[in-house]
Amino acid sequence: MIQMFHVYKAYPGDPPVLSDINLHVEKGEFIFLTGPSGAGKTTLLKLLFCGEKATKGQILVGGRNIARIRESAIPYLRRNIGVVFQDFKLLPQRTVEDNVAFTLDVLGRPRAEAREKVHRMLKLVGLEHKASSYPLRLSGGEQQRVVIARALVNDPTILLADEPTGNLDPALTVEIMDLLNQVNIRGTTVLVATHDSTLLARYQKRTVRLERGFIVSDEDGVKAARRMAV
Amino acid sequence: MSALAKVSYFWRSATGGLRHSPFVHFIAITTIAIALFAAGLARTAGSALDGLLASLGGEVEVTVYLAPELAEDQVEALRTQLETASGGRAVLVKPEEALERLARELGDLGDALSQLPENPLPPSLELSVAPERRTPELLERLSLQLRALPGVTGVDYGREAVERLTAIARALQFGGLVAFAVVLFATIIIVSATLQLAIYARREEIEIQKLVGATDRFVKAPFLIEGLLQGLLGAAVALGGLWAFGQLVGPTLTSLFSFLLGPTSSEPMVRAGLALELIFAGGLLGLVGSFIAVGRFLRV
Numbered sequence: 001m002i003q004m005f006h007v008y009k010a011y012p013g014d015p016p017v018l019s020d021i022n023l024h025v026e027k028g029e030f031i032f033l034t035g036p037s038g039a040g041k042t043t044l045l046k047l048l049f050c051g052e053k054a055t056k057g058q059i060l061v062g063g064r065n066i067a068r069i070r071e072s073a074i075p076y077l078r079r080n081i082g083v084v085f086q087d088f089k090l091l092p093q094r095t096v097e098d099n100v101a102f103t104l105d106v107l108g109r110p111r112a113e114a115r116e117k118v119h120r121m122l123k124l125v126g127l128e129h130k131a132s133s134y135p136l137r138l139s140g141g142e143q144q145r146v147v148i149a150r151a152l153v154n155d156p157t158i159l160l161a162d163e164p165t166g167n168l169d170p171a172l173t174v175e176i177m178d179l180l181n182q183v184n185i186r187g188t189t190v191l192v193a194t195h196d197s198t199l200l201a202r203y204q205k206r207t208v209r210l211e212r213g214f215i216v217s218d219e220d221g222v223k224a225a226r227r228m229a230v
Numbered sequence: 231m232s233a234l235a236k237v238s239y240f241w242r243s244a245t246g247g248l249r250h251s252p253f254v255h256f257i258a259i260t261t262i263a264i265a266l267f268a269a270g271l272a273r274t275a276g277s278a279l280d281g282l283l284a285s286l287g288g289e290v291e292v293t294v295y296l297a298p299e300l301a302e303d304q305v306e307a308l309r310t311q312l313e314t315a316s317g318g319r320a321v322l323v324k325p326e327e328a329l330e331r332l333a334r335e336l337g338d339l340g341d342a343l344s345q346l347p348e349n350p351l352p353p354s355l356e357l358s359v360a361p362e363r364r365t366p367e368l369l370e371r372l373s374l375q376l377r378a379l380p381g382v383t384g385v386d387y388g389r390e391a392v393e394r395l396t397a398i399a400r401a402l403q404f405g406g407l408v409a410f411a412v413v414l415f416a417t418i419i420i421v422s423a424t425l426q427l428a429i430y431a432r433r434e435e436i437e438i439q440k441l442v443g444a445t446d447r448f449v450k451a452p453f454l455i456e457g458l459l460q461g462l463l464g465a466a467v468a469l470g471g472l473w474a475f476g477q478l479v480g481p482t483l484t485s486l487f488s489f490l491l492g493p494t495s496s497e498p499m500v501r502a503g504l505a506l507e508l509i510f511a512g513g514l515l516g517l518v519g520s521f522i523a524v525g526r527f528l529r530v
Contacts, residue, residue: 049441072445079443089438093250103442108236150442 001027001158001189002048007057007067009043009213017043019213021057025191027157030184032200032224033193035210041193044210045160048191049081050074062157079107082151082188086163088143090135090150096122097131100149107154121149125179141172148179152188159183161192165199177203201225236448243452244459251428255460258424262464262515263471265417266508270472272406273507274499279402292316292357292369294376295384298325300353308381309355316372317360325349352383359387366393414515421519422526425457429523450524454517461516465509472508473500 002025010016018040025031033041046052047059050066059067066077090099097118104114122128125145135143144164151159161180165173177192177199184190194200200207204221219227248255294312296305305322312320323331328351333340359369373385429436439449476499 051441075440075443075445075448077443078441083441089434089441091435091438102438105235105239106439106442106444106448108232108239110232110235111238114235154442 001025001029001062002191003058003060004047005058005060007047007059008055009040009047009052010055016055016213018047018054018210021215023208023215023218025189028184028187028189030181030190030203030205031192032203032205032207033191033210034195034197034200034207035216036195038212039210040213041195041210042162045083045162045191045193048158048160049078049083079154080156080158082148082154082156082159084144084147084151084159084161084164086166088135088147090143090146092134092136095132095134096127096138096146099135099146100153103150103154117153118149121153124152124182125149139172140168141175144168144172144176145179148176148183152183156188158189158191161190163193163195165194165196170198173199174202240451240455244455247428247432247452247456248459251431254424254427254431255456258421258460258516258519259464259467261417261420261424262461262512263467265413265515266465266468266512267471267475268413269410269511270468270500270504270508271475272410273504274472276402276406279399292359292372292376292385292387294320294355294357294382295386296353296355297381297383298352300381304381305353305355308379311379312355312357312376315375316357317363318358320355320357323354323356325351325353328352328354366396417515418519418522421457421460421516422522425453425460425520425523426526428456429453453524454520457516457518457520457523458513459516460520461512461514462509463512464516465512468508468512469500469505472504475499 002023004021004023007018007021008016009018021044023044033044035041043052047054048061048066050069054067057067058065061077062080064077069077091102094102097115100118100121101114104117109117119128119131122131125148127142127145127149130138130142135146138146144167148159148161148164159180164180165176168176173196180190180192181203192199200221204225206218206220207224208215209217209219217224294308296308300308309320309322326349329343329349332351333343336343359372363369363372369387373387376382376385436449480499
């Protein structure tokens, strides 16, 4: 599903943010990207949805080389990738329903069809009763669930989550992670960037560790969890 | 993918944008309205001036002096020739009629003419030329053509007056065009700046649109519609203003200038043609302004 070959990302005048990244993600996999702040986790995710361009190397997403993608083709790539951010990025003046429907509006889906999909998605994230609420009236966990619903409403094949639980307390963190796990079980490839080691131990998924822009380890869930325990 | 759903989304987004930043859009609409109101006034004044020039131009006649020895049938033949060449009407003025007219024009001094041993004035044909042929160039060409006819001894068409009137009309047209271009430019800049503010206010929404896969065209379309709506609303306000101006000030102006403007001044301030022109201009102003704004500011 995702292949990265000798990928580098550097900004002029600074040391590389990512160096010689080689990563292969199979369809339907769940992967944690971990490492300290500044390790390059967010940049790596940005490269995958063309929020940034790689300085060097090749990146294939769904068989398409996005290192050489035309600007005009980026929107069509993004329609297959859902993105979840730590800071939610919800529109405060729109209702929960409208925020989730935003993705379908962009794709020109008829309103009736969009409404039906939105309700199905809100049901999945357990927020159907909050459809007409405004985001600022929701808890952090609820807001993050709205973001996940927005990211999934278009049935993307890949879900990228950048510190999705970074602003949440432990109980809400588990709630969100359970939801992402459930999404993965339904067939979506999920990449979660986190520096929360308790998550790695609890969910035991393949874990790719970044340090100073390099991949320093790539272990299966059990091995990673065992190392965390040591 | 439904085109109807997209159009419906663009419309909701554009009208939502107008509601989202009402003050910013109020400024843009007011600017367009003022510019179009001024343009509408200038247009109305311009057409009144055209009417004035046409009526003054109508008084310019070509006088063709004839040889005194011409027989009546020869004069008649010449008259027909003149009318064919000019597309206007020619009236014969006999020498005694011309002398009477001169005496009348001279007033008290006119009596002196009766002392003349014989009438020195030749017969003439007074030719009124069709309005479209009253330019200095065409009148000069007609004059040369008429001068060459046998039996014609001279042609006079008030060359200086025609040239002066034409120069005034051209200067006014040019001045109007320059002023209109300046107002147009300033309006586009202001509309574009206000839309940039509106775009800035919705940067978060744009960022999310891009993240969920919106194309550049999709992001830009609502802003272009917003600009178009601004322009149309500005035009509507300007037309309302012109109508009110016509109702309140029109009668006073008509009575003040009726001696100059004649029947044209009684025309309504907002004619259908002018309304269409202003609506078109408003829409175009809004579109161009928003096009510049999205081009400069929305590099998404």
